[in-house]
Each structure stands twice: as C-alpha cells, then as structure tokens.
Amino acid sequence: MPELPEVETVKNGLQDLVGQTINQVVVRFPRLRYPLDEKILNQAAGQQIIAITRRAKYLVIHLETGFLICHLGMSGRLTLFKNAPDLVKHDHFDIVTANFTLRYNDPRRFGCLLYATKLDELSMLNELGPEPLEKEFTAEYLHKAISKRKTPIKQLIMDNAIVVGVGNIYACESLFLCGISPLRAGNQITMAECQQLVDIIKRVLQQAIAAGGSSLRDYKNANGELGYFQQSHNVYGRAKQACKICNTLILDVRLGQRNSFYCPNCQL
C-alpha cells in the first residue's frame, strides 16, 4: 500500500505538470472508493495547474479556482506520460493536458479522485491532525494528545486525527527504535518518550522518502514498471524471526485489526 513516503515521492515526480492547463479528465471506470463524476471532475478543464502538494496521503492539484484531490488507496499508481501508451487493465482515469497524460491504474479500486472549489469542503481533509514532518508535530503536542488515552500507543500514532501518515510499517519500526512496546497505553508514555518518538518518526519517514526518491528512478520490475523500494525492516513482517539486537523472537499481535510486530525484550 502506498504510504506517506511513496505519496511524497509521487508528488515530487508530478511537478512537471505545474503550469500546464488541463484539457480534460477522462473517466473509464467510475466505481472507485467514491464514485467518480466525470461532469464534476471536468470543472477542472480549462484551468491551469498552480501547484501540486500532499496532505496526509492525499495528492492535491491546486487549480485556478478549484482543486483535484487524489488518493491512491491500496494499490493505486499514477504515471505521467508524454505520449500515453495503449490502455491496460485497471486504467481507470486520465488527467490530460497539452503535453502530458497523467494516468491512474488501480487493481483494487480503493483510490479516489474528487473536485472541490474549496479544500475545507472536504471532511476527510478537515479531520486530519498535523503532518509528521512539519514543525507542529512536537513532543509537547503528542504528549497532550495522548496523555489521557488508555489506547495502545501504536494505535494512537496511527490515528490520523493525532498525526497523519504514520502507516503500519513506520509505526512498528519507530516504536522498535524507541524501545517502546506497541501495547503500552498512551497515558503511560512520558514526555521524554514522546520527544524520542517524535524525533524517530520524523527520521524514519525522511529516510523512507529519500529511499523512495531514488528507488522510483532506478527500480523496475519484470514488466518494466517503476516500483517501490523494498526496505529492510527491524521488526515489520519479521514474526518468529530473531531480533537483530538481542536474538529474541519477534512477536506479532493484532492491534486495531493491524498486525503489530515487536521485540518483547527490547521494547518495554
């Protein structure tokens, strides 16, 4: 699933579109996470692209009088073509400009594309907490947000209302690097531990963005498609394997319907 670092990398790869005017939005398959309305989306036609930014895992295309908002869901992929190739299965929509076609492919169809005249019309953006890499995400902020909560810390740092974009992999890895058990209640996490968590979450995400940036250029799979860098993890996906620090077997517990990997010796 594309996580915050992948979406950041995709956003950086789309900057050639800035300054282009949208000719047309072509919808081939409207039944994504939210139904795609070709008529509404074509309010974007004739508008110049002013900027492309990211908010949480949403890509935001800023237009002269509106916004296109795209989410990649579980398996979405945006590819920017100078000359669009023949369609393949799961090519659900195109955003067409004079020089480029931005094509969306999504086998599992959990992504979306929306048009809005104002960003605050969209409840899914309004309810989001701060960006983890912005200066608003501090130890003081995190401590205040979790200090009265009995929910396990892993679920709290994955809660988009507290901080956005800390996906399962990054939550597991960050807690391991901090030596904090994913099972501990929010109200048992000290200010010093919040400082450590904030620092490590920022570092882990920045490293993943740096890796994603180079891997998207360099890595192609057997079909010649650009792919995501497979990072090596300390705990994520390593159930019943030895901890790289202490050789204790990594445990896998379900927290909030997500597999949570941790070392019961290193993480307390």
Ligand SMILES: [Zn+2]
């Ligand atoms: Zn260990």
